[in-house]
Amino acid sequence: MLRPALWCLAYLGLVCLPLALSWLMAFPARSIRNELASGLGLLAFAIILVEFVLSGRFRTLSNTLGLDITIRFHQLIGRAALAFALLHPFLYDFLPGPERPWDTSRELTVTTDFWALLPGILAFVLLPAFVLASIHRDALGYRYERWRILHGFGALLIVGLLLLHAEAAGRYSEEPPLIWTWRILTGLAVLALIYVYVLKPIYQARHGWRVSRIERLTPRQWDLRITPEGHAGVSFQAGQFVWLNVGHSPFSLNENPFSISSAPTDDPEIGFVIKELGDFTGALDQVSVGDRAYIDSAYGSLTIEGRTEPDVVLIAGGVGIAPMLSILRKMTLEQDARNAVLIYGNRTADQIVFRDELDALQGHGRAEVVHVLYEPEDGWRGETGYIDAALLDRVLGEGLFETGVFVLCGPPVMLSSVETALMTRGVPASRILMERFQYD
Ligand SMILES: Cc1cc2nc3c(=O)[nH]c(=O)nc-3n(C[C@H](O)[C@H](O)[C@H](O)COP(=O)(O)OP(=O)(O)OC[C@H]3O[C@@H](n4cnc5c(N)ncnc54)[C@H](O)[C@@H]3O)c2cc1C
Structure with a gap:
């Protein structure tokens, strides 16, 4: 709990730093409206700059907070920054015209110089377009990779314009403490992009992998395995995911997040269960054995490592089984004494992956496995319907709600309904771990 709290404090400190510095400048006070206008502008710019490290590609951060939370925060706080930025010019209550020589600290006037305002005006137009394009990414029909590059470099353009605007038109930002704060933060934002788009790919190019197995498991799911080439592989915790690139240059941005389905062992080969969906997965x-692959790893906090609860309840919908397989395989290998229950939902029985392996776990008393089908064929004797509150009550004894750690992965609808059911049964958020396979 301490590390997330420290990250939150560091975040607040960083975005409030320009406000604190402008307050320390102790300029003559202006009307509340003018101070609010400047304050919102400063806050918006600082939030936008820190967005560069909230992209989910900084492991220390996203593994501590969780990828879902990091990305959701990135999206919501970005919208808040947009609102602040759009509001700020309209709040100024100023004397129009050029700067007055007698108003050296700009107590009464705000610059109306066109060239000082131009970058701000451009950013004012681009920022809403940028946020709207991000929110409606799917509707725009861009390939994900193209959207990513537009998002990164669009953000860089906006930040450049905001820097010019702050230095040319800002009352506080034209003072050295703030000028240098903006320059350093902008420099860090650029470094964040260089790290993701240049340094990581260079590292990946030197630590390549090869496809060692590609096999269809069910009509739309594949077992893909890769093995390291000339290096020791990757260290990861069961339940984590990597950014996988198969068959493209490591600099190409063609990489997608996939959970590792194999257990961390001495064997450096790692495996994935991948469902066909779009460009790459379809x-x-x-893909053939021997194809080159690259990974950026290991991400995610969907792991029971270090947890002390005596019961582990894994709830998976469809391909959400991938991280659960890794967790179950590790528990089996280590002869983990904890009691494991897997609830695994699918539409039909032919979508169940690694059924024999799961049945063997059940047979050996390693885990209780409950299959749930919502379009069962005639003769199906297992559970039917959706994984919902009623099913949880039926399958899990009351005690598990009090003692278990719950690991959830699957379609968003299933995740929300199971999370609500667990919380209404008194399971605290600290005992519910979740991962969404898609962020909007
Ligand atoms: C943490 C995490 C773990 C995942 N684990 C698995 C898994 O184990 N097995 C599995 O089958 N699927 C998994 N997914 C989903 C998988 O990443 C997408 O299905 C895949 O990226 C689709 O790519 P595509 O090119 O086939 O489809 P596209 O048509 O290009 O994309 C379809 C949708 O997938 C998402 N997506 C595509 N590319 C990316 C990307 N680079 N970054 C983030 N999202 C992207 C977007 O929401 C996009 O709208 C996981 C997703 C996340 C976020």
């Missing part, structure tokens, strides 16, 4: 039939 073309897995063209």
Whole structure:
């Protein structure tokens, strides 16, 4: 709990730093409206700059807070910054015209110089377009990779304009403490992009992998395995995911997040269960053994490592089984004494992956496995319907709600309904771990 709290404090400190510095300048006070206008502008710029490290690609951060939370925060706080930025010019209550020589600290006037305002005006137009394009990414029909590059470099353009605007038109930002704060923060934002788009790919190029197995498991799911080339592989915790790139240059941005389905062992080969969905996943039939692959790893906090609860309840919908397989396989290998229950939902029985392996776990008393189908074929004797509150009550004894750690992965609808059911049964958020496979 301490580390997330420290990150939150560091975040607040960073975005409030320009406000604190402008307050320390102790300029003659202006009307509340003018101070609010400047304050919102300063806050918006600082929030936008810190957004660069909230992209989910900084492991220390996203593994501590969780990828879902990091990305959701990035999205929501970005919208708040947009609102602050749009509001700030309209709040100024100023004397129009050029700067007055007698008003050296700009107590009564705000610059109306066109060239000082131009970068701000451009950013004012671009920022809403940028946020709207991010919110409606799917509707725009861009390939994900193209959207990513537009998002990164669009953000850089906006930040450049905001820097010019702050230095040319800002009352506080034209003073050295703030000028240098903005320059250093902008420099860090640029470094964040260089780290993700240049340094990471260079590292990946030197630590390549090869596809060692590609096999269809069910009509739309694949077992893909990769093995390291000339290095020791990757260290990860069961339940984590990597950014995987198969068959493209490490600099190409063609990488997608996939949970590792194998357990961390001495064998450096790692495996994935991948469901066909779009460009990359829909073309897995063209991947061959020997193809080059690259990974950026290991991310995610969907792991029971270090947890002390005596019961582990894994709830998976569809391909959400991938991280659960890794967790179960590790528990089996280590002969983990904890009691494990897997609730695994699918539409039909032919979508169940690694059924024999799961049945063997059940057979050996390693885990209780409950299959749930919502379109069962005639003769199906297992559970039917959706994984919901009624099913949890039926399958889990009351005691598990009090003692278990719950690990959830699957479609968003399932995640929300199971989370609500668990919380209404008194399971605290600290005992519910979740991962969404898609962020909007
Ligand atoms: C943490 C995490 C773990 C995942 N684990 C698995 C798994 O184990 N097995 C599995 O089958 N699927 C997993 N997914 C989902 C998987 O990443 C997408 O299905 C895949 O990226 C789709 O790519 P595509 O090119 O086939 O489809 P596209 O049509 O290009 O994308 C479809 C949707 O997938 C998402 N997506 C695509 N590319 C990316 C990207 N680079 N970054 C983030 N999201 C992207 C976007 O929401 C996009 O709208 C996981 C997703 C996340 C976020």
